[in-house]
Amino acid sequence: MKIRSLQRHLASVRRMKLGRSHRGLRARLELVSERSLGVGTFLWHTLDRAADLDAPLLHHLPRGGGEKDIRSYSLADLRDATERYARWFHAAGVARGDRVGIYSGDGIANFVHFMALNSIGAIPAPVNPSMAPQTAARYLKRLEPRGVVADVDRLETLLAATDSPEGFGFTVSQEEVDSAGRVGPLPVGYPYMHGDHDPVLIAHSSGTTGMPKAPILGHRQFFAGKRPRILTMPSGVDDKNLLVFPPSHGSGLSYMMMATLTGVPTLVMEEQRGPAVAEVMRWWKPTVVIAFPITFGELAALGVEPSVASRVTTWLSTADASHEAHVRELVRLGRHRVGGKWRQGSRYIDGLASTEVGMAVFQNIHGPDTDAYKRCVGYPEPIVEEATVYDEHGKRLGPNEIGFIAVKTPTETLGYWNDPDLTHRSKHDGFWLTGDIGYYDEQGRFYQYDRATDVIHTARGPVYSLPTEEIVLKACRQAVDCVVAAAISPADEELSEPIAVVRLAERCDLTSRELLAQLNGALRTAGAHELSAVVLVKGENDIPLGVTGKVLKREVRTTYEKVLLSDDDHGLDIARTRSARTAPNAPAPAARRRQTKAA
Template structure:
């Protein structure tokens, strides 16, 4: 195969404001927070349910936290996990870990014990910062992992009065939980740590091109959960590319809605890191809620709203949307799932802002392509490669670069591409060859340089912006005593994009109901991975060698929906 592109037609589509190549300072992520604190100490960095914190306040707390982590024995390269919803604590923890020389391991608070244990064992994390609501899960798996310290925080800790007094009662009413934390030598209060006499932070020399900032877990291009190794330079480069792509956005003047979770690399880069590097104000929501989102946009005058299609669908279909002033919206960055044209058009009409679709993957920090905000946007296209991002469509027939409109595998190279998979040299070698990242996505480029995806990674399901890997669901189903065969597929869903359906063949003489399987899966899987439908069959369609024809089941469902 060729290792250099014969042409880059997408560069001809760039407006004059976007250069083909950018300069990426050799800076750590946390150095940008320090610069903001020194140059504009009183500028508000974040707003959280009525609470505001300036650049200086966030920096000082992150520095205090870094000192405490180093006193706990965190050294350069040690992994520290964050298991938090979007809160000020997640921002303080993230930059504090980096200041201490640690590597952030973002952990989904929805994980069940099995998933959490796998990630902690695989990463070798020494410390975890978690919400009180997930503390019981952390406590249950701690002894099976390398975790030495657990730091517990509460959402109320960063709420203004009187919300901080009322919130525990609301939390108990909504969750039915009142968590009791067993504080000891290995279990600490986040707020109490920050109240301690500041510990001096020992400066850590960081090689931004080689030293990791983040281990981000993903199913990757082959479906098995693994840690993507991203350096400071990877993340700084991708954030810089985002800033330059949205060239009308003004440094220091934007307000960005952070409803996408920071534990997802998309929300982390296009929300949190973007705000710090571009001196924007983050309006943080602990989870996406349509009413809270509408209120936040109106009251905080949000200008940038990164999201997933389900979020925009929720906004445009809210019965009270007409009561809110959404005219402050200028740019919306849609990712994680295909954006329906109707949703794009309705949202733009409603707000007067621009909603464009992009494409990326965790292995690329994550963004590689994006449609122009203020320019040509072909229907169905994922857009153009970002500056310094080379993309090749690899022909399956010739093993070389495919001509325009020929479908092949999408290959990517650029400063945002990962260093590899954590402790998985063989899988790294398979995914990264001759300087290219093999994405496993099938697509094509038109003659103008716009790219289109025609098929995703073989089996992955994207539901409501979450990546779901059927193999994990199937393995859980296979562990049930009544299940002989099982396959999970993604089927079209008007709200989530796709939803999970499981096809099940039972063992002879065994019985189980849909409700019983649902209860079983809920005990083993995060809520977004649980099949929404089950269908019992006598047999599954297979190839001559016995491989289940997943696509055949999906086509059956599509035909059924059309005729139904």
């Protein structure tokens, strides 16, 4: 809806107070109509209209905790904590434009730092608490921060991981900031009023291609996609959110913002593992579960009892697109309303997103009776002005032609911190290149086939890992997760062959040889390139994930790139096809080699 039409609609609507009743449509329309509403002002606009400041809103569950360990926060609590942190930062010399790194495992603390630093015009740079200290140290130093706040234990490991702690500015423990109390003055002009293009967050990417990148998100830009969601997010009287995103991640901060604006009680978890989430669902009884695909994959493989998900109406996922096998399992659970009556089955909102665009740019909504799979990521979000596909020379492609997906959207990052060259190379003709390979069909639906860096170049041409993973997961329902990646071909070391690293459920006793035969049978039936090897893993950390929940395929490739060149399994459970044992250095046909490189 346009702002002017909203204002006309509201002309006949009396000003409503927010609080327990602010889930109503009229109150949310009033918020959306505020022209100055953005990341830097959302808290103040909410407080200005709140009727019940003391109603519990955000509920924090620490890692390893249970129902009795929850700490609840009202709007008044968030306001007071934001002001207290702002006073501390101001006294520490933090001013407009300064960057401050946050390296904390406390989800609510991340959110309060985010609001407090913005309230004085500074720029928060939260770091996922799972990021290795050495990586975190290098990443933070690139930002040239005014200071770094970290939990006591993380601060110790962070300082031990660097030779020059001076590059962090001041360093202080989260515990010291919390114990400081309400001291010192607030800066003149508090809270800071942001301009449209003022930076409000330096996020970090997952690091799937190396050192995490540092995209800058702006006051208006980062909020552009959230404004319409104030009206569309489930926010009925009985709704309750379970937020499983890392709270330091842009998506975690986004949904805590949405909870603040819509007033929906939201439980913020520190743990993202499927079994822990299933246990919390037993007693929290959420209607909306918000998580990365890896968490939903674990829930699906776990076989969640219907009673645990009895009140779920919506599973909401973002980052990489989800796998069909996992989605189908989850939409059978929960409930949806038809004609005023509850029916079995829920919806799964699957969003393909990237940190650089601050939100999902494609959305596919699944239900018990929908069938838009085969790596379909759906239509562009309404906020996206245009989406297209380019070839490697920058030429636009037509329907069903595979190339580089690009979007034109007001949610696009302001650029990478202190890296104009990377910013420039990520754009083409006004479009942001998402890094995904795919195509769109005649109906305008988009399909994601791979990340550009993950395409497997074989003697027969390119093999796309994501569609292959879909077939693997459908053929083996005992698989919790699967990564299809490139290994060096024994026939020509300039080329590759696809292998699969599969994590099976604990109760599954399939051998790698049995699984390889099963999977290649399914791939042959589908007319797809067969696997040259299967590597079985059992542990939850055996498939490396980035700190934003994305699989680090570069690490999988590095670990297993020579698996076809030797029969030495190094104690791993590996099965190879007979053809994969071809003598090394046997040349592939020259024509095929040229075709593969061109692809």
